Amino acid sequence: MTYLLGWSVIPQIVVRRERWPGGYKTRGTPLVYPGQEVQSDQPVIRLYKTEKVEALDTTPRLVLPSVSMPAGAGGGNRDYGYAGNGNGLAGDTVPAGLVGRVVDITGRGGVVIESRVAAVEGTLGAGNQVAGVLTMWRSHAVATAVIPPGAILVVPGPLNFTMLRQALSSGIVGIVASSISLRDLEGFLQTDLISLLNSEDMELAQAHLPPLTLLFTEGLGTIAMPARTVNLLSRYQGSVALLAGATSVRQGLFPELLISLPLKEVQRDWQPVQPETALEVDASVRICSGEHEGAIGEIEYLFSHEQVFASGIHARAARIRLEDGSRVVVPLTLLERIG
Amino acid sequence: MQTLSHVEGGPKPASSQKPTVINSILVADCGTVFTKVSLFGLVEGQFRLMARGEAPTTAAPPQGDITKGIVQAIENIEFVTGRRFISQGHIITPEEADGDGVDIFITTISAGGPIRLMVLGAVSPALEELADQAVSGLYAETHPLAAPSYAAHSQPSASSGNTAAPQAANASPWTPERTALEWERQLERIREIQPQAALIVGLADGPAGPHPLQEACQLLLNMTKERAEKGVPQAGKRISVVYAGAPQYVEAVRHMLGNAAEVIRVEPLISQAQLGSTSTAINNLYNAEVIQRIPGYNTLQSWFSSTPVATATSLSSLVRFLAQHYAMNVTAVDVGGATTTVMFAGEQGEFMPVVHSGVGVGPNVGEILQQVGFQRIARWLPFDITEEELREYVLNCMLHPHVTPAQMRELQIAQAFAREAISVALEEGRRHKFAWPDTDLILATGGIFAHTARNGQAALILLDSLQPKGVTSLVLDRTMLVSQLGAVATVAPVAAVQVNENDAVTHRLGTCVIPFGNLPSGQVALRVGIEYHNGRQLSVDVMSGSIEVIPLRLNEQALLTLYPAPTVDVGLGPGERARAAEEIDGGLIGLIIDARGRPLVLPEERRERQARLLQWMQVLGG
Numbered sequence: 001m002t003y004l005l006g007w008s009v010i011p012q013i014v015v016r017r018e019r020w021p022g023g024y025k026t027r028g029t030p031l032v033y034p035g036q037e038v039q040s041d042q043p044v045i046r047l048y049k050t051e052k053v054e055a056l057d058t059t060p061r062l063v064l065p066s067v068s069m070p071a072g073a074g075g076g077n078r079d080y081g082y083a084g085n086g087n088g089l090a091g092d093t094v095p096a097g098l099v100g101r102v103v104d105i106t107g108r109g110g111v112v113i114e115s116r117v118a119a120v121e122g123t124l125g126a127g128n129q130v131a132g133v134l135t136m137w138r139s140h141a142v143a144t145a146v147i148p149p150g151a152i153l154v155v156p157g158p159l160n161f162t163m164l165r166q167a168l169s170s171g172i173v174g175i176v177a178s179s180i181s182l183r184d185l186e187g188f189l190q191t192d193l194i195s196l197l198n199s200e201d202m203e204l205a206q207a208h209l210p211p212l213t214l215l216f217t218e219g220l221g222t223i224a225m226p227a228r229t230v231n232l233l234s235r236y237q238g239s240v241a242l243l244a245g246a247t248s249v250r251q252g253l254f255p256e257l258l259i260s261l262p263l264k265e266v267q268r269d270w271q272p273v274q275p276e277t278a279l280e281v282d283a284s285v286r287i288c289s290g291e292h293e294g295a296i297g298e299i300e301y302l303f304s305h306e307q308v309f310a311s312g313i314h315a316r317a318a319r320i321r322l323e324d325g326s327r328v329v330v331p332l333t334l335l336e337r338i339g
Numbered sequence: 340m341q342t343l344s345h346v347e348g349g350p351k352p353a354s355s356q357k358p359t360v361i362n363s364i365l366v367a368d369c370g371t372v373f374t375k376v377s378l379f380g381l382v383e384g385q386f387r388l389m390a391r392g393e394a395p396t397t398a399a400p401p402q403g404d405i406t407k408g409i410v411q412a413i414e415n416i417e418f419v420t421g422r423r424f425i426s427q428g429h430i431i432t433p434e435e436a437d438g439d440g441v442d443i444f445i446t447t448i449s450a451g452g453p454i455r456l457m458v459l460g461a462v463s464p465a466l467e468e469l470a471d472q473a474v475s476g477l478y479a480e481t482h483p484l485a486a487p488s489y490a491a492h493s494q495p496s497a498s499s500g501n502t503a504a505p506q507a508a509n510a511s512p513w514t515p516e517r518t519a520l521e522w523e524r525q526l527e528r529i530r531e532i533q534p535q536a537a538l539i540v541g542l543a544d545g546p547a548g549p550h551p552l553q554e555a556c557q558l559l560l561n562m563t564k565e566r567a568e569k570g571v572p573q574a575g576k577r578i579s580v581v582y583a584g585a586p587q588y589v590e591a592v593r594h595m596l597g598n599a600a601e602v603i604r605v606e607p608l609i610s611q612a613q614l615g616s617t618s619t620a621i622n623n624l625y626n627a628e629v630i631q632r633i634p635g636y637n638t639l640q641s642w643f644s645s646t647p648v649a650t651a652t653s654l655s656s657l658v659r660f661l662a663q664h665y666a667m668n669v670t671a672v673d674v675g676g677a678t679t680t681v682m683f684a685g686e687q688g689e690f691m692p693v694v695h696s697g698v699g700v701g702p703n704v705g706e707i708l709q710q711v712g713f714q715r716i717a718r719w720l721p722f723d724i725t726e727e728e729l730r731e732y733v734l735n736c737m738l739h740p741h742v743t744p745a746q747m748r749e750l751q752i753a754q755a756f757a758r759e760a761i762s763v764a765l766e767e768g769r770r771h772k773f774a775w776p777d778t779d780l781i782l783a784t785g786g787i788f789a790h791t792a793r794n795g796q797a798a799l800i801l802l803d804s805l806q807p808k809g810v811t812s813l814v815l816d817r818t819m820l821v822s823q824l825g826a827v828a829t830v831a832p833v834a835a836v837q838v839n840e841n842d843a844v845t846h847r848l849g850t851c852v853i854p855f856g857n858l859p860s861g862q863v864a865l866r867v868g869i870e871y872h873n874g875r876q877l878s879v880d881v882m883s884g885s886i887e888v889i890p891l892r893l894n895e896q897a898l899l900t901l902y903p904a905p906t907v908d909v910g911l912g913p914g915e916r917a918r919a920a921e922e923i924d925g926g927l928i929g930l931i932i933d934a935r936g937r938p939l940v941l942p943e944e945r946r947e948r949q950a951r952l953l954q955w956m957q958v959l960g961g
Contacts, residue, residue: 006401027568107567123738182731194705194730197737200455200533219738220731249702249737250452252399277401289735289742290749311750312792315743331743333395 003121004254006275008217008286008338009229010119012261013272016103017242019044020110021094022128022203028109031093036102040131040240040260043093044102044111097131097242099260116266117258118232120176124220125255126189126196127213127245128206130173134241134259136234147172152213152243152257154233156225159216164188167212174213174243176233176257178225185220202246202253213245215255223294226286228339233257277337284339285320287330296338297322307331361831363434365416365424365441366823367409368650369396369448369633372676372701372740373786374405375819376412378420378441379827379838386834388842391818392416395741397635398450404635405450406642430642444642447826449650449678451629453478453696456621457534459555460584461489461541469608470538472771473617476692478625478649478678482532484558486551487513487521489541529562535628536579537600538617539592540608543585552588556595563599577601579628581620583608625649648826651680651694656825657839658782659684664836667779670805672761673822674785676701676740679760681768683775691775693768700756700787701740705733711759718941719755719803721952722748743790750792754800757787761804777809777910782844784816791815794927795959798848808855808937809910812924813848847893849926855937856913857906858883864907864934868900879932884951886958887932891925899923899930928959 005013020028027048032038100115132152147153149171155163159177161184167175186193189209199205217225241259279285281302287295297320307317307329315331322328364379364386374396378389392415397408406428413424423439424431431440454477458470462485470481485493491513513521537559543549559578580600582589586607593602603624605616630636630647639647650673658671662684673680677699683691697706708716713726732752736742744750768775781801791797797815801807820843828835858864864883869891870876881887891897898919905914923930935955942948955961 004400124734182727182734194709194733194737197734198705198709201530204527204530220734249705275401288739290745309743309745311744311747313743313745313750313790314792315745315790331745333741333743334745 003275003336003338004252004256005119005121006277006337007273008121008336009232010273010275011232012116012265012270013119013275014114014116015119015258016112016114017098017258018106018110018112019094019096019098019242020106020108020129021045021047022206022246023047026108028094030105030109030111032096032102032111034102034104038096038098038100038102038113040096040099042096044096044113045094045109047092047094095131095240097129097240098258115258116261116270116272118236118261119259120215120217120229120232120257122176122215122217122219122245122247122255122257125213125215125245125247126185126206126209127174127211129242129244129246130213131240131242132173134233134237134239135172136237152176152241154230154237156230158222158224160184161187164212164214168210172212174215174245176215176217176243179216179218179221179223181222182220185214197247197249199248200250202248202251205248206246213243215243215245215257218294221293226294226296228296275337279318279332279335279337283337285318285335286338287320287328287334288336289334290330292322292328292330295320295322295328297328299335300327302332303329361442361834363441364443364445364827364831364834365413365430366827367412367444367446368819368823369398369405369409369446369450370650370675370786371450371452371678371699372396374408374412374450375823376409376416377818377820377823378416378424379834385841386831386837388818388820388838390416390419392419396450398633404638405633406635406638409446409639429638432642443645443830445645445823445826445830446639446643446647447650447653447823448630448633448647449478449675451478451633452677453480454536454621454625454629455479455532455534456481456624457529457532457537458483458540459537459551459558460486460539461543461545461547461551462486463489463493463541466540466608468771469611469614470540470617472611473608473614474621475768475771476651476655476682476694477618477622478629478651478694478696479621480696481538482528482534484525484528486541486547486554486558487518487525488547488550488554489545490521491518492546525558526561526565529558530565534562534578536581536621536624538581538608538621539584541584542607542609543588549585549588549591552584552592553595556592559596560599579603579624581605581617581624583613583617622649622652645826645830648829650822651678651692653825654680654784654822655682655684655690655692656828657821657835658682659690660825660828660836661780661782661839661844662686663688665780668776669780669782670775670778670807671782671784671821672788672801672805674757674760674783674787675699676786677703679764681761681764683773683778685776689776691768691773693764693771693773695760695764695767698760698763700736700753700760702737704736704756707756707759707763708733710763715759715762716752716755718948719758719952720751721949721956722751723945723949724752750796753787754791754796757800758804761800765805778807778811780812780814781805781807782814782816782821784819784821786819788815789817789819793961794846794848795956795961798851798928798931798959799955799961802851802853802931802933803939806853806937806939807851808853810919810923811851811853813851813926813928813931814844815846815848815927816843817846818842847924847926849888849891849928849931850899850923851931851933852899852901852909853933853937854881854901854903854907854909856903856908858934858936859904859906860884862904864904865909865932866902867930867932868902869930870898870900872896881932881934883934883936885934886955887934888928888958888960889930889932891923891930893925893927895925896922897925897930931959 028045098115104112135151137155152174155177159180300321301319306314377391380389392412394411398405433442467483606613662669666686824835863880901917
């Protein structure tokens, strides 16, 4: 996987994102206009409560002997309820989630906001876009921990099914964690994850998921969150963030967390980071598969000739100096540049 | 990056025109996961493969430009050859006096995914089958949706009590509620499919009359309206419709669809005779809707010496050439990250292509598991594996399709999926009533084969999945050239032939003898007599259920005599001795005798099956 923004963690970058809470057959009315500056807690969309399908009588027909179309054909007269998640019920307003400038309004009523953000891209996730206050999970003693409702909780380690169920009942809108087992994730989502990742229509696919948006920085398994990611998220604890969990291999969608940078960080000479993706000596990389999956290090040497690996395969390779000082030789195809 | 001296897509400068003398060719094959570039040049008057490079395909973000991956792959070639091919982000063409640049640059593309095509109207099973056949050699997925009125007349309602097969004349019409539900179901299906184009079929001569055509248009209008309301990326764009229905209603269809669709009329699809026009129209749509929308296509177009070709089309040209040139039946297998292709070309001109766009060993590996299930994958593994581990492998593969299996366990799992990918493609072919005939040459290409650690692994994948019978040869395309050469042939046919003979099909694994029929369990199935050039003779008894490899090196030949058991056939009838009229060729593995039986049945007991798999791998050097 190549991160959509280039790296998994980008401390400062300019992005344009449509603020849209998702929800199958949801409609919204924008409350702002292009060019307007918005704050993260400012309402930008009002959601429709219901939707009715227009009758077909007004649509053109073939010039043929008359054909009586069945009543309600083309969708019927059913009402469609709002199927959003915990970021607001139908009729409620949706906060911007980002500080920035409105640049466009989409056909469905979404609002495109341009913002200077710190971005974290995950490997795997699920759930609609939500905005919440970034809250670091300091203790695994669930009974004593205080979790503010409407928060986006950051757990620097692996999650399990029990923790997800507790999170769901606590009123938080999203979780950013390092990893989870496949069984626990599918058990919580009650869906086949392979089918979910293969979906063409993410809104349809996510319509029946639990109303809790998830982002896993490391993916499946028990890998802990890298320190650089934890440090960045800790730095912005208490800030409003925008979290999107939708993951689709077909559509090239991956989960992301965006945190608008505070005003004091956005100086006059502020420059966004330009992520370089080429694998070169001294580049920071993450090993994305195999024996050292999740390990982070720097490229120390790039071999000119293909190396042979335990599988017998010959591949172009690099020697990586890991964070613990050890060195490993891995195929280039296992490396993701992260800095 | 500095800008070009001419407008992208505009008139090319004279130096970009096709040269009269071709001394060098650069070919890029842009797959879903990897981009492969090959450099062909003249060596002692013959075109040869000079160098090749490979890099991840960069059509998706963050690069979002397919040319960047091509440039990266070319830079590998520059490193190897010391020549420059890129200047200011563009191909240097023609070749210069100092050796920099190339005379011709060609691209084949399989990135971008298949075109998703709804088949609408009076979609009978026969028409559905014809639509499938029309796209069998293309990167296309068909999704049939018979119009509600057609379905209503084809399926008697339950309330009528008529449970017989379609009896249109006596069928009771659907109730309005049933019809409304069917409309909603179809709209829901369209939302799931997210189609890029539509094919309307039906002659309006059935009990439903022209209503299915009308309803097909209605569905398209509803879809367009909903997209506009949702503000999806396709909103505002006219959907392309191939109209292969009743000719008297084509103008009415155009009128009804109005500005919502661009209607392309082709011959009414009635039988196989009309497949060509439908297939051509869909192929053109694929070029327009998929290839030309790949990010970076405009830049790529300015580099072209000729129009980019779909990789499957290029491969089919080469396969048909091989069959005719060498007067033999050829089966080609290409297992890619997102697509699996199996093509048969006969020496008499027969051609059966199956391009299964949803199945591959990279991002689409999940589709294989969904289709065949855990057991069919696990049966190929010589070790225990849980379903959860396999699903985790699949998910990691989908999320990280570039990953090279560095551990043997991962490699064997990948190869198990490759077997089932080929099997799924063959099953797709059988659904189109393709009867896969015996083949003289099996050609394997694609990343999974090019990067196999040992030749024996590739041989075993082919024998396990294709299950050939009789006598055949296995050839491995380690340099992934065969899918490029068809496109090369369109501009430099001599070069294509020479590279094919000198470099593309050189990894000959060996001749395979596969006895079939009733192989006596625990007994000798076949005695093989071989006479080498130096006069040495060898006789080998091959037991039923086993694989044997008899030494016969590359470029070595020998005379072969086969003595099958009374109930065993090697192509001339049960028990009939066979002596090859000509010498057979050796290969990198040797002479392979696969006496495991056809169809191949693996032992049911897990430990025995795993032991057998390991034994077969070891015999073949896998």
